Amino acid sequence: MDLNLKATELRLGLPGSDEPADQLQSSSSHVKNNKRSCSEIDGSCQKQESGAPAQKAQVVGWPPVRSYRKNVMEQQKKPDSDGSGFVKVSMDGAPYLRKIDLKLYKNYFDLLKALENMFKCTIGVYSEREGYNGSEYAPTYEDKDGDWMLVGDVPWDMFITSCKRLRIMKGSEAKGLGCL
């Protein structure tokens, strides 16, 4: 007895059509699908993590960027499981937040200079003992544990992997963080 299970099967497609509907090709059916699976592409396909910008399946030779350039760009990006180095930066008293890409900076000096530039303020120089005492503002950051830390205590490479967001605190408030 034919149970005609096919008729009750759930699948994409108009009822009555027997064709499997996986020929959902865009544009001309003449165009050969040149897409290759991620694993075939040379190394630039990253795993997607929650919140990180997705890397899409790549077409060979597109966009037309030469391998040399691709390699150099890969080497210059800091090895980062996240993909993006963007963190939010807030400054006490400023009407809106900014965003910066931590991966663009090589060290604290560059970062602080950039922040000073961006917010038109003076942050001053870090000292282990005094923090940023004496200057108008102090840079702080929220680390992976959710704690608010003073920028500068840990080595740079450790900092950029643990920093989730930045906050430029008014000097008066920062005193508490400075002396521990």
Next chain:
Amino acid sequence: MAYSFPEEVLEHVFSFLSSDKDRNSVSLVCKSWYEIERWCRRRIFVGNCYAVSPGIVIRRFPEVRAVEMKGKPHFADFNLVPEGWGGYVYPWIAAMSAAYPLLEEIKLKRMVVTDECLELISKSFKNFKVLVLSSCEGFTTDGLASIAANCRHLRELDLRESEVEDLSGHWLSHFPDNCTSLVSLNMSCLGSEVSFSALERLVARSPNLRTLRLNRAVPLEKLANLIRRAPQLVELGTGAYSAEIRSDILLNLTEAFSACKQLKGLSGFWDVVPAYLPAMYSVCSGITSLNLSYATIQSFDLVKLVTQCRNLQRLWVLDYIEDSGLEALASSCKDLQELRVFPSDPFGAEPNVSLTEQGLVSVSKGCPKLQSVLYFCRQMSNAALISIAKNRPKMVRFRLCIIEPRAPDYLTLEPLDAGFGAIVENCKELRRLSLSGLLTDRVFKYIGTHAKKLEMLSIAFAGDSDLGLHHVLSGCESLRKLEIRDCPFGDKALLANAAKLETMRSLWMSSCSVSYGACKLLGQKMPRLNVEVIDERGPPDSRPDSCPVERLYVYRTVAGRRIDMPGFVWTMDDEDSGLRFS
């Protein structure tokens, strides 16, 4: 003809003709002019190494001093040509080593050059002066050592963007102490560290050195020492532009730069630490060419540098410059002729920077001399393209890469036909065009109708039917190179315009709809074309004639089919209608 000029007089007159076009015209006047001209032609340019054979060239031009040659098709840059396809220069070098003992210059692009070739060059040509290897591959630093050691009068060694197997930096130390002739050295593509003291001594004993492009391994702390020894430099490529921030390094560098009064071009800038950029400010007003395309620094640092270069003519930069930076560029650099904006994150799904079509529109508005553009971005509109076209009717090269294939006008969701149509209609001098975004056959109609000076066209993910290809092949009178990928173009347009292909250097089509049968037919009909089918799936004979080929490369040639094809390339010709034995 009773009287004619003595040969020497004609030869002297011809010596003022440098363009091949002129010399070719001269050769057609009469037999004696042909003879005189061929004996005094000193420079030859072979745009496709397979279009002619070494024997033919040498037979016609026995006294050549400079050879320039290109091998693989342009799309090889993007990995569309499989490894081993061809472009071997060895047969040329071997033939020339016997025929042209006085050869002085060899310039190659996209060719396979082996260490054996380099050694042969270094030993065969006593007067050898210039070696330029652009996007070449197949050699190691050992080959470079031969050149350094044996070419006593070497003036130029330029390895731009070649893939060199870097065994060690030792090759540089092979330049003999009495080699003082160096004018240009470009080693920027090499990875290994060279002996700094050897480099320093080489620079110090080369009073004519005008161009020095270092590789990334040369540290910034040592750059000042080099520059100090070559204040006459016109073009400098730095090494890695990063170091611990130290005021003595900064001071040293600033002083060294300030002594370089002739500096016009800067490049390099890997790993830039912005704090060191001010070292260069003193030379900025003289800079006409700036390549910051590896500088991963933010817009405001880029802008600070670029806006000081008031005489800038050429800028290559990453999209970190953003629209705001391009606007600043447009206000400051009124002499700008060429702009290239490269993507910092081409494979990211989301834009990582604020660079849109606006940046390009600003530059097109503000820079009256802008004529050459390469621009990667993630959105475009017809309105923007129309604006650019109206602003810059003198545009000569326009290459736009919208990162997402088939992306429509982001404002209207329409195809970008009208925008590119405006480009070809307004820019009557346009010689090179690369298309992207959503495009129908209509854009090709515009191109065929208006782009009469167009010489090179690159098409990807565009068009609806054969009509598109037909418009281009039948309308673009000056077309020399056509490269197409992933377009629904097939047999009809190709076969209907077969004769056109003999007027062009080459045609590349990959992932299109050209059938094997059509390729065979084309090969049979056109004996002066090499019709190469490149297919990694195995012999095309094993599939039906109607099956589309993976890749097709057609070029005109007087040398017949080539004999160095790998297993995945088949030439279609009379001999092929039937069985073929690999």
